[in-house]
Amino acid sequence: MKYSEFIDTYARHPVYRAPTGSRLHAKSWQTEAPLRMLLNNLHAEVAEDPANLIVYGGTGQAARNPEAVKEIIRLLLEMDEHHSLLVQSGKPIGLIRSHPSAPRVLIANSNLVPAWANWTHFEELKARGLMMYGQMTAGSWIYIGSQGILQGTWETFVECGKKYFNGDLKHRLIVSGGLGGMGGAQPLAATMAGACFLGVDVDPERIQKRLQTKYIDRMTADYEEAKRWVLAACEKGETLSVGLVGDIGDVLERLLRDKLTPDILTDQTSAHDPVNGYVPNGLSLQEALALRRSDPEKYKERSLKSMARHVGFMLQLKERGSVTFDYGNNLRELARQGGEARAFDYNGFIPEFIRPLFCEGQGPFRWVALSGDPEDIYATDQALMELFRDNAHLLHWLTEARKKVAFQGLPSRICWLGMGDREKAGLLFNELVKSGRVKAPIVIGRDHLDCGSVASPNRETEA
Amino acid sequence: MKYSEFIDTYARHPVYRAPTGSRLHAKSWQTEAPLRMLLNNLHAEVAEDPANLIVYGGTGQAARNPEAVKEIIRLLLEMDEHHSLLVQSGKPIGLIRSHPSAPRVLIANSNLVPAWANWTHFEELKARGLMMYGQMTAGSWIYIGSQGILQGTWETFVECGKKYFNGDLKHRLIVSGGLGGMGGAQPLAATMAGACFLGVDVDPERIQKRLQTKYIDRMTADYEEAKRWVLAACEKGETLSVGLVGDIGDVLERLLRDKLTPDILTDQTSAHDPVNGYVPNGLSLQEALALRRSDPEKYKERSLKSMARHVGFMLQLKERGSVTFDYGNNLRELARQGGEARAFDYNGFIPEFIRPLFCEGQGPFRWVALSGDPEDIYATDQALMELFRDNAHLLHWLTEARKKVAFQGLPSRICWLGMGDREKAGLLFNELVKSGRVKAPIVIGRDHLDCGSVASPNRETEA
Ligand SMILES: NC(=O)c1ccc[n+]([C@@H]2O[C@H](COP(=O)([O-])OP(=O)(O)OC[C@H]3O[C@@H](n4cnc5c(N)ncnc54)[C@H](O)[C@@H]3O)[C@@H](O)[C@H]2O)c1
Numbered sequence A, B: 001m002k003y004s005e006f007i008d009t010y011a012r013h014p015v016y017r018a019p020t021g022s023r024l025h026a027k028s029w030q031t032e033a034p035l036r037m038l039l040n041n042l043h044a045e046v047a048e049d050p051a052n053l054i055v056y057g058g059t060g061q062a063a064r065n066p067e068a069v070k071e072i073i074r075l076l077l078e079m080d081e082h083h084s085l086l087v088q089s090g091k092p093i094g095l096i097r098s099h100p101s102a103p104r105v106l107i108a109n110s111n112l113v114p115a116w117a118n119w120t121h122f123e124e125l126k127a128r129g130l131m132m133y134g135q136m137t138a139g140s141w142i143y144i145g146s147q148g149i150l151q152g153t154w155e156t157f158v159e160c161g162k163k164y165f166n167g168d169l170k171h172r173l174i175v176s177g178g179l180g181g182m183g184g185a186q187p188l189a190a191t192m193a194g195a196c197f198l199g200v201d202v203d204p205e206r207i208q209k210r211l212q213t214k215y216i217d218r219m220t221a222d223y224e225e226a227k228r229w230v231l232a233a234c235e236k237g238e239t240l241s242v243g244l245v246g247d248i249g250d251v252l253e254r255l256l257r258d259k260l261t262p263d264i265l266t267d268q269t270s271a272h273d274p275v276n277g278y279v280p281n282g283l284s285l286q287e288a289l290a291l292r293r294s295d296p297e298k299y300k301e302r303s304l305k306s307m308a309r310h311v312g313f314m315l316q317l318k319e320r321g322s323v324t325f326d327y328g329n330n331l332r333e334l335a336r337q338g339g340e341a342r343a344f345d346y347n348g349f350i351p352e353f354i355r356p357l358f359c360e361g362q363g364p365f366r367w368v369a370l371s372g373d374p375e376d377i378y379a380t381d382q383a384l385m386e387l388f389r390d391n392a393h394l395l396h397w398l399t400e401a402r403k404k405v406a407f408q409g410l411p412s413r414i415c416w417l418g419m420g421d422r423e424k425a426g427l428l429f430n431e432l433v434k435s436g437r438v439k440a441p442i443v444i445g446r447d448h449l450d451c452g453s454v455a456s457p458n459r460e461t462e463a
């Protein structure tokens, strides 16, 4: 296939899709793989906004601009195994002579020297076309849709269960605010982990979306109804997730009044952004949208106050026994600014649950079937279950994931494995490819929640 | 040679030296080379303070602590070409399986995520034994003594001559303050570039040291004498460097009064540190040292005021026609703080002289003869002069360097070459090694003044 034909078929901006099957377009799988991954990241099923090359997380891009995408494609189609491609914040900046064992593509995103590492400078460079925000996995072409956040959230809930509930979340109730892009993974992660879940979001459309994708079981705007549903399920030891339309602060206040103490309490409202994210208490969604436009300063002030109130209730519930943790949305810091002096009296999820796993050498990784055939992923699931047949945790995840995770774009999987075991998995995948049990090679990639990511100051932070 | 014997011979803390000759101690030159470079960087002829593993620049270390040095040596002696050694801020943290074409040693120094990239956090980590300051070349084992700064300064003066004096510095007078660790390279660089030089330092011992190492020609504490000497040499078109004991501000004031306008004016006093570096005007060195201890706040205030005065005179001389530039010591910023609002009215040397060279693809690199034999460096000099016989600039430098640069530790050389030419030089070195014209392999390394370094916010800065 000629370059122009390839572009017409797979990369007519803004419509992108990855080639599938076992036939090569590039010179080898070493270059075919990044080519398919780039295109997969821009596929409408995977990317939030392909027209702006945005994959996820608001502004996380796969490439600098449409010209850069085409140029990367051209280079990947043409280059051989004696060269390496350098990509700097989404733009191909060099094809250097290397050797077959060298990395084929080297990517660095959004790097700024500390003295200039601020949004002002970043935006200035971006406006001049010199910069791109790569998020955790968008700019490295290894985003796989919502399965990633689902698995990380599941791992967190399971770890919380191990640490505080003898490894069993049956009869346990998790309460959280925010059912948006990432927070929307909580209800499914909770039920997959064996718990009941009550999620509160001020925006009914966000909950509606979770219903459609089967990430949540039921929805209501009636507090009493939501309460009845989850308490009944908890009682019976069933799993159930309920989305309640409302302000999270108000709902926590009601729970306190009803002396109803959740077993686990966290939050994933968009607290990191007090103007365009969090919705202040006492305003309807419509009123909030209006105030955002008319008086952002006032809006921010109300947001901070509401967060202080919200965290105040969380602290009270913590005192009554809820296992309470921050989920990386910077809520504690902004609540502190809003007047809650004790805001940092509860821990973040990384030091609570994730860092202990890292310390043991446990870590996440993900893989993608380049063939595009779901059967290839099922084959890897199967083979891993045989290889690690004593790892009940892994078996549970893989079984549930196969049942509940809908693939987006190229079929993929993510899981956590210990040090040593990841190598074994890699050798197993080699064997599956070699023996033809899968139809094309498998891409293995890093995850958004690895020990590199937790160096971030505000999200997924160590602190 | 057994490990313990090797340590006894080459690494008995604090006495380090590199093995020389063509016999291997490690399994191949790929590991012998970093081994010798590490030990060379800690050699008393090269390092400022081997007992604290400090190579240069106040705190720039080659390794975290003496145990880390020994462990790195052990690993380099034992490892084969199927492994790579990871060194994090001077400590060996992993020996990973790789392949013969992979880098043998990967080093990362002093990396901090921007939100925590400040001295407070750095010092905290350092106090806990978790961090090390690597400077530009100490932590990467490629420091070669003062030849590096000499060559960079020479290159700057020559470039200034090309830009403002038709490429000829004959009859030209360069004036500068500060003849310390780096500033002390100015007089020799100036005369090698064909100019006359008047350097002013408040501390006679610093000038004394330059006399001993033949970096400066004459010394006096008498302004009139210094003036007479340099003006006479300029007049005759000879080269001469003179060190004058005094306060740079006072000397510039005298020059203004005498209507004597230097052709080129810069400064390398330790202005970056207004308390422990710069000496305020109006105090003797002894008075200054006393005030530093008794009242650092007051000292700082006087420093800033003196710098404002100092820069004020520089601006006046600039108006009278001196080509005036900053030499990366942050003097302009502190003078601004001291009250000189126009402090930034003259340019830094990087945008003036160095960036234009980078833009053409010109850049510095250095090499070291692992044999320890100076003849090997002379052989590379000779071969380069034959290969680039049309490059008068290079020929001049190599001829002068051979005459005036004393080797420290393993013999080495540094020069600037254009894009394409550096590859040719590399292939030439390969040939010299292969044919036995040099007695052992040559290490090629990056320089402290390359386009990575100029990303620094205050030194060698782009701004
Ligand atoms: N690994 C991590 O560190 C990690 C993981 C997941 C989420 N997070 C953080 O969680 C936050 C949410 O992420 P997202 O992608 O889901 O954001 P999002 O903007 O897509 O969703 C936020 C949701 O919060 C709702 N909301 C706002 N104010 C509310 C209020 N007062 N009461 C109830 N609901 C309210 C909004 O309607 C929206 O649906 C972000 O700050 C994110 O960084 C971090």
Ligand SMILES: NC(=O)c1ccc[n+]([C@@H]2O[C@H](COP(=O)([O-])OP(=O)(O)OC[C@H]3O[C@@H](n4cnc5c(N)ncnc54)[C@H](O)[C@@H]3O)[C@@H](O)[C@H]2O)c1
Pocket (backbone or CB within 6 Å): B177, B178, B179, B180, B181, B182, B183, B184, B200, B201, B202, B203, B206, B246, B247, B248, B249, B267, B268, B269, B270, B271, B272, B277, B278, B279, B280, B281, B327, B328, B329, B330, B459, B460, B461
């Ligand atoms: N490439 C670069 O960016 C580059 C290169 C060279 C030097 N520098 C900068 O230049 C400065 C000097 O470096 P160094 O290693 O030589 O420092 P240093 O501390 O070894 O020497 C500074 C000298 O300045 C003298 N001094 C202080 N106050 C004075 C005054 N009022 N009048 C006259 N002399 C005075 C001191 O006595 C000392 O000898 C540093 O800030 C360094 O970062 C930068």
